[in-house]
Amino acid sequence: MQTFDIRGLVYGILAFGAFLQMPMKSLIIIFGLCLLPFSLHAGEDPRVQNLxxxxxxxxxxxxxxxxARQAGLREETIESQVRAHFRESLPxxxxxxxxxAAIYIRIMLYKRRAEDLYYGMIGLSVDRPVMVLSAQGNFPALSQVWEKTAVFSGKxxxxxxxxxxxxxxxxxIEDLKAANPPLGSSKGE
Known part of the structure; x- marks a missing residue:
């Protein structure tokens, strides 16, 4: 069940009351509070909502x-790990x-030439299709709705x-389960 956060409505009423009765300094403070973002889904992370x-x-x-190739990484091996992880955690x-919708994986791995040390960055994102509406005509596009990146180094x-x-x-997978509760409960959790 979804809940509605009524803070925006309360802020609006307070601002209107402030406009009618309060001095200008108080009106500015209340108006500033009205500009604060509020969620339509109380307590829900927007990253989860987009999944x-x-x-x-x-x-x-x-x-x-x-x-990365010289170290032994291959696209097929990475894809196999992704498939195995999903098969185990979210069948x-x-x-x-x-x-x-696409899971986009970016792995950048570099070796320091002076010593036997690697450093790299791994980015994982989810892109979902959207329709961009424009006066010149509508067209499809992809929009990134989830993203995490990690930087690491080691031998x-x-x-x-x-x-x-x-x-x-x-x-x-945790965020997918949170966004789609029937998926999270399908494995008997």
Whole structure:
């Protein structure tokens, strides 16, 4: 059940009352409070709200850096980890979609030439299709609705990459379960 946060309505009433009876300084303070954002879904994270009604994805992996390839990373291996993580944690979600919502994975891994140390960045995002309405004509586009990025370094690039990717996937799955309660309860949690 969704709840409605009535703070905006209360702020509006207070501002109108302030306009009629209060000095200008108080009116400015109350008006400033009215500009504060309020959620239509009390207590719900907007990141979670944007993941609602997504039941299938396509997996897109950006081209890997040369250092990542040299360390042994492959797109197929990364996609296998993503599929295994979803199969284990959230089986109702399909990753075989050919168009529409996408899980976009960006892994940038570099090796320091002076020493045997790797550093990198892993970004995981969810893009969903939207229709952009314009006077020149409507057109489809993708909008990023969820994103997490992690930066890391270490001597074992494969272990570090797959551990960080696993943690990011876990965060995504937790938010998908929160946005779609029937999905979260399908495994008997």
């Amino acid at each position: 609602r009604d997504l039941s299938a994805f396509r997996v897109i992996i950006e081209s890997l850096t040369p250092d 109702p979600i399909s990753l075989d979609k050919k168009e529409g 074992d690039p494969l272990l570090g990459t797959f551990e960080i990717l696993s943690k990011l996937l876990t965060l995504l």
